Amino acid sequence: MKNGLEDVIAAETQLSDVDGEAGRLVIRGVSLEHLVDDASYEDVVILLLGGLIEGNLQKEELRRRLGHMRTEVFADIRTIDDHILELPPVDIMRALIARLPDGDDLEAALRLLAAPAVFLPAILRLKNGDKPIAPSSSLSQSADILAMLGGGLPSAEKVKALDAYLVTISDHGLNASTFASRVIASTGAGLTSSVLGAIGALKGPLHGGAPGPVLDMLDAIGTQENAKAWLNQALDRGERLMGFGHRVYRVRDPRADALKLALKPLIDVGQVDRERIELANAVEQAALMILKERKPDRPLDVNVEFYTALLLDALGFPRDAFTGVFAIGRTIGWIAHAREQALKGRLIRPRSVYVGPLPRAA
Numbered sequence: 001m002k003n004g005l006e007d008v009i010a011a012e013t014q015l016s017d018v019d020g021e022a023g024r025l026v027i028r029g030v031s032l033e034h035l036v037d038d039a040s041y042e043d044v045v046i047l048l049l050g051g052l053i054e055g056n057l058q059k060e061e062l063r064r065r066l067g068h069m070r071t072e073v074f075a076d077i078r079t080i081d082d083h084i085l086e087l088p089p090v091d092i093m094r095a096l097i098a099r100l101p102d103g104d105d106l107e108a109a110l111r112l113l114a115a116p117a118v119f120l121p122a123i124l125r126l127k128n129g130d131k132p133i134a135p136s137s138s139l140s141q142s143a144d145i146l147a148m149l150g151g152g153l154p155s156a157e158k159v160k161a162l163d164a165y166l167v168t169i170s171d172h173g174l175n176a177s178t179f180a181s182r183v184i185a186s187t188g189a190g191l192t193s194s195v196l197g198a199i200g201a202l203k204g205p206l207h208g209g210a211p212g213p214v215l216d217m218l219d220a221i222g223t224q225e226n227a228k229a230w231l232n233q234a235l236d237r238g239e240r241l242m243g244f245g246h247r248v249y250r251v252r253d254p255r256a257d258a259l260k261l262a263l264k265p266l267i268d269v270g271q272v273d274r275e276r277i278e279l280a281n282a283v284e285q286a287a288l289m290i291l292k293e294r295k296p297d298r299p300l301d302v303n304v305e306f307y308t309a310l311l312l313d314a315l316g317f318p319r320d321a322f323t324g325v326f327a328i329g330r331t332i333g334w335i336a337h338a339r340e341q342a343l344k345g346r347l348i349r350p351r352s353v354y355v356g357p358l359p360r361a362a
Contacts, residue, residue, distance in 0.1 A: 055106030067137030102190030164262035171333030243306030
């Protein structure tokens with residue numbers, strides 16, 4: 001028995017390969033660094049769903065149909081009332097997705113890709129007392145998300161940065177939410193059921209809840225000069241440093257470097273708070289030095305959460321919405337894994353080892 005299924009092989013997949021020793025991520029035959037350089041959100045949808053679902057996955061047709069789906073699901077925001085608006089953004093988003101019909105075809109998949117992209121900006125605006133902005137079917141997914149969030153057309157640099165983020169986190173092996181998606185799909189349930197189960201797993205703080213606290217940590221540190229003392233005090237209290245360490249990677253998380261590069265164009269055109277970036281750089285360097293000194297036997301390096309927080313903050317998302325933005329990008333991976341499991345796998349039914357009391361002898 002392996003607690004947490006550590007090192008247990010539970011599936012064969014063609015979707016992503018996570019090499020924790022080498023710090024490498026390959027998504028359907030393409031290395032992450034090459035994918036982020038060239039691919040948009042729509043490109044990675046085609047890459048991950050190709051061969052797993054019937055229908056036209058040519059880029060322009062996909063963009064057109066995805067835009068149409070965004071306008072269609074926008075009608076569902078009318079069901080948001082004051083009671084549900086008190087919930088965290090990801091819980092509201094999950095409740096709205098639960099209203100969508102189940103299915104396993106391309107239409108169901110596109111609806112599930114469009115829904116969180118529309119729901120999250122609308123939820124955030126309603127929470128701020130603003131009127132939701134209707135989607136535009138003529139825009140790309142990333143451009144439309146930012147337009148619905150802030151109003152007006154976003155800059156090319158911001159669209160590129162959000163594309164880079166959504167591509168970077170589109171798939172990552174059998175993490176908890178993706179495994180949940182596959183387990184549900186193995187029962188023959190539809191894609192909506194699989195995505196809902198995945199969101200339920202994602203919202204747990206051990207899976208998708210750490211990017212926001214990275215900003216809390218930076219706010220608490222305050223200045224570059226305070227970094228070393230604050231970090232040492234946090235470790236003395238037995239606290240974890242947000243944005244460092246990973247269950248799989250034994251070296252630097254390659255997604256961290258991809259997102260750090262995605263931030264650079266925003267910095268160059270003055271669309272990022274330079275003081276925050278300089279503070280983050282100082283904290284990163286200080287943390288890596290301190291962790292190496294204090295925990296020499298544990299490989300703790302920067303993970304995807306550190307630069308996720310900085311990037312999403314620069315794009316205007318509040319920190320309590322970061323899990324929801326992650327769900328927008330990871331939904332394509334959940335759908336692809338659900339389809340792969342449904343087509344090529346079987347019902348997932350592991351065994352357990354009973355350690356409870358034995359019945360009394362007669």
